[in-house]
Amino acid sequence: DDEPADSRDRSVFLVRNELPFNAEPELPALIQHMVTPTERFFKRNHGPIPNISADEYSLTVEVAGDGGVRKVWTLAELQSRFRHYEVMAALQCAGNRRDGLNRVKKVKGVIWGPGTISNAVWSGVFLREVLAASGVPTDPTHPMAQTWHVDFSAYGLCVEDASYGSSIPLQTALDPTQDVLLAFGMNGRPLPRDHGYPCRVVVPGIIGARSVKWLQTIRIIPEESHSFFQKRDYKILPPEANATNLADYWDGISALQQMNIQSVVCEPYEGRPAPPENTPYRVTGYAISGGGARVDRVDVSLDNGRTWVPTTLTRPCSSSAARLRPQDRDLPTTKHWAWTLWQVVVPQIPRDAVVVCRAWDANGNTQPEFPVWNYRGVMNNCWFRVDMKKCL
Ligand code: MTE
Ligand code: MO
Numbered sequence: 001d002d003e004p005a006d007s008r009d010r011s012v013f014l015v016r017n018e019l020p021f022n023a024e025p026e027l028p029a030l031i032q033h034m035v036t037p038t039e040r041f042f043k044r045n046h047g048p049i050p051n052i053s054a055d056e057y058s059l060t061v062e063v064a065g066d067g068g069v070r071k072v073w074t075l076a077e078l079q080s081r082f083r084h085y086e087v088m089a090a091l092q093c094a095g096n097r098r099d100g101l102n103r104v105k106k107v108k109g110v111i112w113g114p115g116t117i118s119n120a121v122w123s124g125v126f127l128r129e130v131l132a133a134s135g136v137p138t139d140p141t142h143p144m145a146q147t148w149h150v151d152f153s154a155y156g157l158c159v160e161d162a163s164y165g166s167s168i169p170l171q172t173a174l175d176p177t178q179d180v181l182l183a184f185g186m187n188g189r190p191l192p193r194d195h196g197y198p199c200r201v202v203v204p205g206i207i208g209a210r211s212v213k214w215l216q217t218i219r220i221i222p223e224e225s226h227s228f229f230q231k232r233d234y235k236i237l238p239p240e241a242n243a244t245n246l247a248d249y250w251d252g253i254s255a256l257q258q259m260n261i262q263s264v265v266c267e268p269y270e271g272r273p274a275p276p277e278n279t280p281y282r283v284t285g286y287a288i289s290g291g292g293a294r295v296d297r298v299d300v301s302l303d304n305g306r307t308w309v310p311t312t313l314t315r316p317c318s319s320s321a322a323r324l325r326p327q328d329r330d331l332p333t334t335k336h337w338a339w340t341l342w343q344v345v346v347p348q349i350p351r352d353a354v355v356v357c358r359a360w361d362a363n364g365n366t367q368p369e370f371p372v373w374n375y376r377g378v379m380n381n382c383w384f385r386v387d388m389k390k391c392l
Helices: 075-081 098-104 127-133 143-147 170-174
Strands: 013-017 022-025 058-063 070-074 085-092 117-126 149-154 165-169 181-186 200-202 215-221 262-267 281-288 295-301 312-314 340-346 354-361 384-387
Touching (some): 070 075, 127 170, 165 170
Parallel strands (some): 058 215
Antiparallel strands (some): 013 022, 058 070, 085 117, 149 165, 149 215, 181 200, 281 340
16 A cells, blocks of 8 residues: 555655655755755655554564563553654665766666755654663663664565664664654654654754654664665665676675765755856855764855865754754754865856855765765765756
């Protein structure tokens, strides 16, 4: 059953696949708001959208071995037993900008443009508090906390595996600065079905694939998830990996977690007419890094990278990007989970210009000038170019 329960406005989305439904908004619309309106938030689905009622929902927590601590939570219990938090965080698919790698050489996967990123205010409870109440050791020096993993699996079917699943290190889940949420709400409303109703994981700063929707089971296990999406997908395979030999590389390559440094020009946009020449123009876009690292700087070039101008950055708040409610401001974090929007007014955009952007993060990371091809087409963060000759 893939009956759409949510707004899937065709004038908002570039639909990349109908069944399962995969769609991204066009860039100028994407960055009109710091918090992406829910009906514009990109949708990435590996299978049909489950239809789960709040009354029937339950979440099972298991710990491998030792007879297995096992706890089953109803939605009402999850919502009433734990403190509620709000965290502003962007989700970005590791396949964002896959089209840029596909232009270099054919890749495997949904051919996404640069719109599989969106920024929302998520509300829910902290995963670490639910784990603690489920009997999982939460002392960071406990051997389990140091090496085990939190394996999430979802309700519903999916195309590549029996069900959708993924894992993060237990250490990440337990770290109070990481803000890993079990979310019930998005932008002040219950999660829409397309985004995981009634409960999903939100792991800020980490590739979208780990933020499992329609969460059914959490298993604390000594190794990573055995899911297709952990073991075989979402890895940067070396350039010699291809359709016939890729299995040879799976074991040696890490499953992606933190995102890399990214920035994209949203206006001008190749899908729109070029702005008139000899007129000042506001170049805009988004930028974000992985692991909550702050975006320090975004530069724009109008001559394909020979000369650059700095841009003005807009962050949701200056010190702590994640803390929205006054009572939460003293919680220990300085993480930048939200995206940064940026703009610069240039005197004009010549008709033969190639508009480029590149960003730096607090760790000194910047974007590569050219695409780094890999078979699965993930983590493309090369300089973003808008060729004015390609505008409508
Ligand atoms: N969870 C389930 N159950 N099924 C999925 O297909 N897709 C993942 C993740 N969680 C997925 C999932 C991927 S690859 C991404 S990028 C994000 O959800 C997208 O979240 P969104 O659809 O809310 O934008
Ligand atoms: Mo994704």
